[in-house]
Amino acid sequence: MRFKSILAAAFALTGCATLPPMAITMPQRTVASTIAVPGMVSAADPRAAEAGASILRQGGSAADAAIATMLALTVVEPQSSGIGGGSYLVFRDAKGVIETYDSREVAPHAATGSWFLGPDGKPRAFEDVVPGGTSVGVPGNMRMAARASHDHGRLEWKALFQPAIALARDGYVVTPRLHGALAEERSTAGFSAGGRALFYGADGQPLGVGTRVFNPALAAFLTELADRGPDAFYVGPNANGIVAAVRGASHNPSPMDAGDLASYSAKKRAPVCGSYRGYSLCGMGPSSSGGVAVIQTLAMLERFDLRALGPRSPVAWHLITESMRLAYADRDKYLADPDFVSVPVAGLLDPAYLAERSKLISPTTTNAIVVAGNPAGAPKTALGVEAVEHGTSSFAAADTMGNVASITSTIESGFGSGLMVNGYYLNNELTDFSFAPSVDGVAVANRVEGGKRPRSSMSPMIVTGPDGRVRLAVGAAGGPTIPAQVLKAIIGVIDWQLSAQEAIAQPVIFAPSGPTVYVEGDTPLEAMIPALTALGHRDIKVRPHGTFKANAIEWVAGSDGRGRWAGGADPRSEGVAVSQ
Ligand code: GLU
Secondary structure (H helix, E strand, O other): OOOOEEEEOOEOOOOEEEOOOOOOOOOOOOOOOOOOOOOEEEEOOHHHHHHHHHHHHOOOOHHHHHHHHHHHHHHHOOOOOOOOOEEEEEEEOOOOOEEEEEEOOEOOOOOOOOOOEOOOOOEOOHHHHOOOOOOOOEOOHHHHHHHHHHHHOOOOHHHHHHHHHHHHHHOEEOOHHHHHHHHHOHHHHOOOHHHHHHHEOOOOOEOOOOOEEOOHHHHHHHHHHHHHOOHHHHOOHHHHHHHHHHHOOOOOOOOOOHHHHHOOOOEEEOOEEEEEOOEEEEEOOOOEOHHHHHHHHHHHHOOOOHHHHOOOOHHHHHHHHHHHHHHHHHHHHHEOOOOOOOOOHHHHHOHHHHHHHHOOOOOOOOOOOOOOOOOOOOOOOEOOEEEEOOOEEEEEEEOOOOOEEEEEEEOOOOOOOOOEEOOEEOOOHHHHOEOOOEEOOEEEOOEOOOOOOOOEOOOOEEEEOOOOOEEEEEEEEOHHHHHHHHHHHHHHHHOOOOOHHHHHHOOOEEOOOOOEEEEEOOOHHHHOHHHHHHOOOOEEEEEOOOOOEEEEEEEEOOOOOOOEEEEEEOOOOOOEEEEO
16 A cells, blocks of 8 residues: 655754664663553554563563564564664653654755756656665664663563564464555565565465565564664665665666764654643654644644544534644745754644734635744745655554553555665665755755754654543554644544544544645545635545555543543554553
């Protein structure tokens, strides 16, 4: 399943602290498990969710479970995420302190603004630059895992790898979703000899549903990572293997070198937070655009009574659409890697600014044109052009100690760049940059630069209730539709009083800043097209479902005052939530 859209885009950001590469030695820990309220893991694949839950049963923290889930997804959901890519982790500890980790991939230091331009100086076609080396950014997930384990782990580092090692060594069966992806994404899944050997038969056909896949190379490398720590990824044979793969790619070779790998660091950034109807929302700041977009959209909607309108009201969805368009217009212009451009995050989230922007929303008419606002601190940047596909997984974990993790991990397109090293796919995350470095002489914020992170839409969020307790941890996959899926789930829970499961199941409406509104087909939204048209929407397109994939965990208060964790997994996906 894949969705592709061309969006106008360029971006912005805020302060952060760089974390140095981790030392190899990982902490040894012994944990006594006492279960008051069982924890929970929700993920896009049952085997990955179970991997995380098994870590909770051993007394692991939500961070431990999230890391184990990320590793297991590398094995069983190779089309979407893994150690060959990056992620954002939003972590809330039992005291309510929220930390965010940016392990987004970075461009090689040799990269320049002409990275994705053809000989004619024009942006190359998206499909042509995905396979091969040029699209590959230095993967961030293992540095993130090491830092999160160091900061918030309870189990030994080694323990986190065991479920993924077992899956790779003992085999796992091909699901309908993986089979479909192998059939549809052959240009990446089957790009390298390793991918062809692993996932296609001698007849060249993708492995059938139910076929057992063994990935001994990945089992061996995960064992090495478990033994030696993250440096086994960034220095030595694996790093050299990545460099050889991207430099020697038969299509789009890249000048990435060993120094690019060795110098990678995960970054701890200030979370972006806002409020909505008495709830506190915290998510990932730039280099992601997701947290800002979700918070902005909800803040501009707050003056409308969405609860009274309800999920079957076209006016409710119209309001969501109009607010989203305004947020995406800001996103497209201002959001990018904050280490390279000045992103006016405070201005974008300023309540006074958002109140002014909200005045542009009418319950009875549609804005013909939506443009970015002028928040405090806005730099002069041009709109860029972004092309996005999907290959991502979001998952959440809560432990019995009261810690919660919301994480979105990705290799960007299905099977990333198609290059395979040690049994895992390398990402094509650099295609999230604007291919054009400038427009009419004005620099695009999200242009390619050496050492820079491409802007993301990933939006792992944690929502805290008025009582100070976590209410919801949620995230999604689906490129630029991610903020739309996440904010819809939050509206479902807060305004429409739905369970996380019901909220995720609600239809998706996606409205980037232009006039086009995408509604999910075969849902009540499709039946609302005449009403939305009457409200002034002139370009409504129906999108099939299958490309959306959200996961969540929610806290459900009990009548006895104790409460419990409940999970939500997207019915459009193979995801599940598994209790401790
Ligand atoms: N690479 C995309 C991003 O970071 C996510 C890809 C997807 O989910 O489809 O925004």
